Amino acid sequence: MNEDRHDLPWTSDLPGHSTGSDPSASTLFSVIGDDPAKQQAVDRSIAAHHALVALPGVRFATDKTILIVLHPGFELLDVVGPFHFLAGTGATVQFVSTGPAGESVVSGSGVALEAALTLDEVTTSPSVILVPGGDTGILLRDARAMEHLRRIGQDAEYVTSVCSGSIALAHAGLLDGRRATSHWAVRHLLGDYGAIEVDERLVEDGNRLTAAGVTAGMDLGIRLLAYLSGEEMARFAVLGAEYAPEPPFHTGTPELAGAALTELSRDFLAPLEEELRAPTN
Structure with missing residues (x-):
């Protein structure tokens, strides 16, 4: 296995990773033994991480x-x-x-x-x-x-x-x-x-x-x-998270939900609304 993987800024966008974690502790880098298919998959993942880092403008905010x-x-x-x-x-x-x-x-x-x-x-x-x-x-x-x-x-x-x-x-x-x-x-x-x-x-x-x-x-x-x-x-x-919302019900805004459902929701949230009003002096 390529040991220089430890020098990469690993991200949480791939399964089994957490930011700043040691890749050797990840499920993606578990012991592979003599399984050539697993070794090839790990090598591909390492290469992909290098390719990601090389994309234009990509940087890691490790000082933030x-x-x-x-x-x-x-x-x-x-x-x-x-x-x-x-x-x-x-x-x-x-x-x-x-x-x-x-x-x-x-x-x-x-x-x-x-x-x-x-x-x-x-x-x-x-x-x-x-x-x-x-x-x-x-x-x-x-x-x-x-x-x-x-x-x-x-x-x-x-x-x-x-x-x-x-x-x-x-x-x-x-x-x-x-x-x-x-x-x-x-x-x-x-x-x-x-x-x-x-x-x-x-x-x-x-x-x-x-x-x-x-x-x-x-x-x-x-x-x-x-x-x-x-x-x-x-x-x-965004791709890794498959963030492409298609909700089963398109009622996510008052305009989409319609007047009746919006009024029901507004009444439901009425205590929060009153609690957050600015004090009047």
């Missing part, structure tokens, strides 16, 4: 740090969707908790994730800070966490959000006068926090990138991957 904020009740897909693509940049991707150190953070769906550090332990400006949505009201009421978001976001290379996470960014003063989007049910609240509401799936205004509801976080991850590691890497990752 990406922070994904975890607050109680966060939306799991808002985190996992972007993470899938960001892990392929070669950057250090870390979960950062708004709560005490050493405690896992439970998502709105009940799945808990472990954070590498807390917001108050962040002392250097990250390349990317990403705020997910979910029970964003909990985050807005956490004055200490909001102050840390403001502090970290002021000097981050990219300030980003998914879903109602943009309300938190706006509340922290990080979207003042900036174009931004959010989940359709709360997007209209952005203006009361000083942002400019835009009805688009992914909105960029300078180094502020905001994604609409939940699944739009994958689009955000892809865009950031292109910025950090090049467009060819992003295209490669």
Whole structure:
């Protein structure tokens, strides 16, 4: 087996790999014995990795740090969707908790994730800070966490959000006068926090990138991957993820869903909408 595989910047876009992992520990590089077919497959994979690195503009952001904020009740897909693509940049991707150190953070769906550090332990400006949505009201009421978001976001290379996470960014003063989007049910609240509401799936205004509801976080991850590691890497990752949505039911926007289903969904989300309204003084 070709030993120079250890010098390659391995990505998470191939089965069995995780960013920065030792390829010898991957299922793709398990012991092959004397099986020539497996040896040939491994050699092809190594050659493909070299070819990927050689594509125009491809680079690995090994000097970058990406922070994904975890607050109680966060939306799991808002985190996992972007993470899938960001892990392929070669950057250090870390979960950062708004709560005490050493405690896992439970998502709105009940799945808990472990954070590498807390917001108050962040002392250097990250390349990317990403705020997910979910029970964003909990985050807005956490004055200490909001102050840390403001502090970290002021000097981050990219300030980003998914879903109602943009309300938190706006509340922290990080979207003042900036174009931004959010989940359709709360997007209209952005203006009361000083942002400019835009009805688009992914909105960029300078180094502020905001994604609409939940699944739009994958689009955000892809865009950031292109910025950090090049467009060819992003295209490669999209293919590897087979990201070509064809939902069984085309009701993913109010326009597609129709008035009746939209009103039902709006009523369902009414408590979240009220919780995220800007205070009136």
